[in-house]
Amino acid sequence: MEQDWIWGLVGGLMIGAGAAVYLLVNGRVLGASGILGGLIDGSGRDTLPERIAFLGGLVAVPPLLVPLYQVVDTHATSRPGVLILAGLAVGIGTRVANGCTSGHGVCGMSRFSLRGFTATAFYLIGGGLSVIVARHILGLV
Amino acid sequence: MRNFFAFLSGGLFGAGLLVAGMVDTKKVQGWxxxxxxxxxxxxxxxxxxxxPMIVVWRIAARRDRSLIGLPMPGAFPKYVDRNLVFGSLLFGAGWGLAGFCPGPALGALTFGGxxxxxxxxxxxAGMAVAPMARQMLDRLDTEAATEDA
Known part of the structure; x- marks a missing residue:
């Protein structure tokens, strides 16, 4: 358990390094939902190759590290309905709010943005409530 | 250059998510x-x-151009509105339900089955219909404003 905290901190520093590169070199704010969403709804037409390159790194690099671990299990639910409902909520919610854990959370709060703190407060409330309902009341996850 | 560094940034971000355990939905739901x-x-x-990003924003604020000469981000919106609140609540609900937020879901694509x-x-699909959802929220806003008047 204590090791989890250390690896959490190390992984967090790597996430921060990724955000630092994207800001200082590319001049852009790292937000996973914005980078993907701009590709999907066409609002990111001007920066298409940069978005695809970022997503390429995000998808292709983690599996290179997987062999270092004995097991990497997402422990994701095998209920297709839950995955679809959750995916739709995450997709719509992050685009309506204009950001997710990386954009509002990491990049927003680190520049002391009111919008970043507000978004984070509300997605934590939404997440906490949904775990209470889905786990403790419905027993779904 | 630009795309190479975007790839590097995405790679660091994804590797960090894996190392931190954020691709484990049970861990996220546990939080x-x-x-x-x-x-x-x-x-x-x-x-x-x-x-580290607090320091990086300080450095960024002093620059007109990025390290490879690209424009830095412009002014950010400051307002807190209904879209920010409702969108974040909805996102959080989905995040809790499956334990995935956008970054880790993409990072786990190759090994997450x-x-x-x-x-x-x-x-x-949600991102594709999100502009419509935003329009609906905006319409509600306009209607409420008309009723007030």
Whole structure:
């Protein structure tokens, strides 16, 4: 358990390094939902190759590290309905709010943005409530 | 150059998510589950990412151009509105339900089985219809304003 905290901190520093590169070199704010969403709804037409390159790194690099671990299990639910409902909520919610854990959370709060703190407060409330309902009341996850 | 560094940034971000354990949906749900067996790891992940970024924003503020000469981000919106609040609540609800937010869901795509793929597909569909959802919220706003008048 204590090791989890250390690896959490190390992984967090790597996430921060990724955000630092994207800001200082590319001049852009790292937000996973914005980078993907701009590709999907066409609002990111001007920066298409940069978005695809970022997503390429995000998808292709983690599996290179997987062999270092004995097991990497997402422990994701095998209920297709839950995955679809959750995916739709995450997709719509992050685009309506204009950001997710990386954009509002990491990049927003680190520049002391009111919008970043507000978004984070509300997605934590939404997440906490949904775990209470889905786990403790419905027993779904 | 620009695309190489975007790839590098995405790679660092994805590797960090894996190392931090954020691709494990049970761990994420454990963090959100304050009435269960609460898992504080995510606080350390956030701290690890935010602390260096506080310094990086200071450096960024002093620059007109990025290190390879690209424009820096312009002024950010400052308002807190209904879209920010409702959108974040909805995002959080989905995040708690499946334990995936956008970054880790994409990072786990190659090894997360059909579950990751299905979640990412649904998330993509949600992003495709999001502009419509935003228009609906805006219309509600206008109607409320008309009623007030």
């Amino acid at each position: 959100l589950d304050i009435f269960g067996d609460w898992d504080p790891t995510l606080a350390f992940v956030m701290a690890g990412a935010i602390l 059909w579950q990751s793929a299905l979640f990412v597909l649904a998330m993509g």
